[in-house]
Amino acid sequence: xxxxxxxxxxxxxxxxxxxxxxxxxxxxxxxxxxxxxxxxxxxxxxxxxxxxxxxxxxxxxxxxxxxxxxxxxxxxxxxxxxxxxxxxxxxxxxxxxxxxxxxxxxxxxxxxxxxxxxxxxxxxxxxxxxxxxxxxxxxxxxxxxxxxxxxxxxxxxxxxxxxxxxxxxxxxxxxxxxxxxxxxxxxxxxxxxxxxxxxxxxxxxxxxxxxxxxxxxxxxxxxxxxxxxxxxxxxxxxxxxxxxxxxxxxxxxxxxxxxxxx
Amino acid sequence: xxxxxxxxxxxxxxxxxxxxxxxxxxxxxxxxxxxxxxxxxxxxxxxxxxxxxxxxxxxxxxxxxxxxxxxxxxxxxxxxxxxxxxxxxxxxxxxxxxxxxxxxxxxxxxxxxxxxxxxxxxxxxxxxxxxxxxxxxxxxxxxxxxxxxxxxxxxxxxxxxxxxxxxxxxxxxxxxxxxxxxxxxxxxxxxxxxxxxxxxxxxxxxxxxxxxxxxxxxxxxxxxxxxxxxxxxxxxxxxxxxxxxxxxxxxxxxxxxxxxxxxxxxxxxxxxxxxxxxxxxxxxxxxxxxxxxxxxxxxxxxxxxxxxxxxxxxx
Numbered sequence: 001x002x003x004x005x006x007x008x009x010x011x012x013x014x015x016x017x018x019x020x021x022x023x024x025x026x027x028x029x030x031x032x033x034x035x036x037x038x039x040x041x042x043x044x045x046x047x048x049x050x051x052x053x054x055x056x057x058x059x060x061x062x063x064x065x066x067x068x069x070x071x072x073x074x075x076x077x078x079x080x081x082x083x084x085x086x087x088x089x090x091x092x093x094x095x096x097x098x099x100x101x102x103x104x105x106x107x108x109x110x111x112x113x114x115x116x117x118x119x120x121x122x123x124x125x126x127x128x129x130x131x132x133x134x135x136x137x138x139x140x141x142x143x144x145x146x147x148x149x150x151x152x153x154x155x156x157x158x159x160x161x162x163x164x165x166x167x168x169x170x171x172x173x174x175x176x177x178x179x180x181x182x183x184x185x186x187x188x189x190x191x192x193x194x195x196x197x198x199x200x201x202x203x204x205x206x207x208x209x210x211x212x213x214x215x216x217x218x219x220x221x222x223x224x225x226x227x228x229x230x231x232x233x234x235x236x237x238x239x240x241x242x243x244x245x246x247x248x249x250x251x252x253x254x255x256x257x258x259x260x261x262x
Numbered sequence: 263x264x265x266x267x268x269x270x271x272x273x274x275x276x277x278x279x280x281x282x283x284x285x286x287x288x289x290x291x292x293x294x295x296x297x298x299x300x301x302x303x304x305x306x307x308x309x310x311x312x313x314x315x316x317x318x319x320x321x322x323x324x325x326x327x328x329x330x331x332x333x334x335x336x337x338x339x340x341x342x343x344x345x346x347x348x349x350x351x352x353x354x355x356x357x358x359x360x361x362x363x364x365x366x367x368x369x370x371x372x373x374x375x376x377x378x379x380x381x382x383x384x385x386x387x388x389x390x391x392x393x394x395x396x397x398x399x400x401x402x403x404x405x406x407x408x409x410x411x412x413x414x415x416x417x418x419x420x421x422x423x424x425x426x427x428x429x430x431x432x433x434x435x436x437x438x439x440x441x442x443x444x445x446x447x448x449x450x451x452x453x454x455x456x457x458x459x460x461x462x463x464x465x466x467x468x469x470x471x472x473x474x475x476x477x478x479x480x481x482x483x484x485x486x487x488x489x490x491x492x493x494x495x496x497x498x499x500x501x502x503x504x505x506x507x508x509x510x511x512x513x514x515x516x517x518x519x520x521x522x523x524x525x526x527x528x529x530x531x532x533x534x535x536x537x538x539x540x541x542x543x544x545x546x547x548x549x550x551x552x553x554x555x556x557x558x559x560x561x562x563x564x565x566x567x568x569x570x571x572x573x574x575x576x577x
Contacts, residue, residue, distance in 0.1 A: 135478035
């Protein structure tokens, strides 16, 4: 079977701080998978390792069977955490999307007719055509997420990686973004994202990876969202309520036990 | 018109004017990336390192520019190397490396007092002492920087906005950063005799910050900053001639004045727009942060229907 992402015995981390050891993980082509885990468990380090922007101590990372440092430009789409974006930077939504095309051989600063048509078509599809000429700070959370998604999709990548696409947006926008990603996944693009929102993962993603400085478990949500696995992933006591085929996941530890009010 | 043409009769003024025009435009262009990449302090530091290099180069019988370029580049590489593992922040690295190189220059000058005078130009600028050779160097650096920035527009913009994503998308961000450091160092060296080491930072930053207040589009910011830099250089030169003041300092002061004017206009415009966008509905006052045509139309419709209802009730 061909894997879109394949980590073989990978150890990665920072100087004197190994984040995960001997990790082996495969994600099949066309999969729509989400990585969940507590804050500081190494989700972002794992994403950066897959993207090739974080060096590994040992092991290797293959994307579509090709070593990560030899991947053709434009075959990976990446949406960073919106919290890391400098919103005062003088760029419009159109300029942000156009950056995705900067890997092309074209050297002229301005967009060509073909490039403009691609940007407009994608903006139409993602529902951000009306705000193409707005400065990025003058857009809503959902429009921002879509603008960065458009930048990632403009090259028609085979693999799309998103770092916490559901953080900082309201529940309706979360739902819209995940639905949109579901549609994109149906076109055959492999999607891997990280998130803290277990309920959104449970209702939208077909594959879940529980991660805590190493792989805890992976599988379909109904197999993964068990008290035992989530407790191993997060620690503490997690309650899972199943209703009408849907999951509702909450922390069972009462607030007065988690905070010291004295 | 006479006051504009009269100084052009002097060769030293023509040289100075041309140098100020090119240096202003060059610094305006490079300055956009300097402020957006958060490198304002790097610009300031590199100018000091280049000064140290110029002194060392002169002492060792090298060319003034060659010594400055070598030390400037060495400083850029050292800062990059020291900050690589993240333990030492760039501002601290710049403080150590560039100030040490500047201090080296000062120590050499204090030991070999015979050439103290000629380095005052590099410290405080001596635009009226610009020679044809200086003009050639400034012209070459300006032209090559403009060409490089034109062809590197896309990778430079992407890596400035989002360095990590640019890397993922296949842009060689390390090479882009190195090339930009080289262009910045060359621009600083070319500007050193015009505005002086002590004032280069202002020449780099002020046009770009003024342009940033005028637009939200990157491409326009580049063009505006380039034009503002050139205007500042030319106007500063004329003002320094008229008021018989130091040229470098006058250029910097004129740039600061343009910045203040732009900030004042922006402030008044925002106040005016805030008032214009205030709406009252059913006794509730609210405001829209930016001009939205459809919102205005909706409000007009709502306001007219509200006034219609009031008229109906009055009847």
